[in-house]
Amino acid sequence: MELIMQALDFFLHLDKHLADLIANYGTLTYVILFLIIFVETGVVIMPFLPGDSLLFAAGMFAAKGAFNIAFLCVLLFIAAFLGDFINYFIGKFFGEKLLTLKLFGKQLVKAEHLDKTHEFYEKHGPKTIIIARFVPIVRTLAPFVAGIGKMNYKTFISYNIIGGAVWVVGLSLAGFFLGGFDIIKNNFEKVILGIIFISVVPIVVELIRGKK
DSSP: OHHHHHHHHHHHTHHHHHHHHHHHHGGGHHHHHHHHHHHHHHOTTOTTSOHHHHHHHHHHHHHTTSSOHHHHHHHHHHHHHHHHHHHHHHHHHHHHHHTTOEETTEESSOHHHHHHHHHHHHHHGGGHHHHGGGSTTHHHHHHHHHHHTTOOHHHHHHHHHHHHHHHHHHHHHHHHHHTTSHHHHTTHHHHHHHHHHHHHHHHHHHHHHHHO
């Protein structure tokens, strides 16, 4: 429970934590951001990292001069692209073995998360690679499932490039241009909750439609 509360605090006060990172590590913060985005999209057992809110917060700090927004977008796009790229090949060559691995009696890759990702593919086809960028958990599992399903490599790469660019650039620029407004700065927690809410709406809609 304590770990969950710490994670929640990190997500909701990401602006403060990011400010601490910048103060303590300076330009090395670029590397830290790169690694967080890369791990969230590239390591199938790490789907809980704060990708959406991190991009928005980074954009806000870029507006303050902490980051170069152009360099930030390019760097984090590369991280997102490489993450999906590696995740695809993990699924393609090791997916079936990973599905059988357990830690403390629990599967490393949860079956319900995979099922939901499969549903996304059935609904949206290859476009899932783009749509999933904006859906927590599904974002991490989509390239993994694409690899398991042996999606055509060229098709995957095309949607990976588009999805990564739209996700990274879109949210970073949203933070860059909107973060200067007092209503955003003074209500950062609510903004993050709003981003999370909007991100999970597609899952909620599909669940409701599935029950009907």
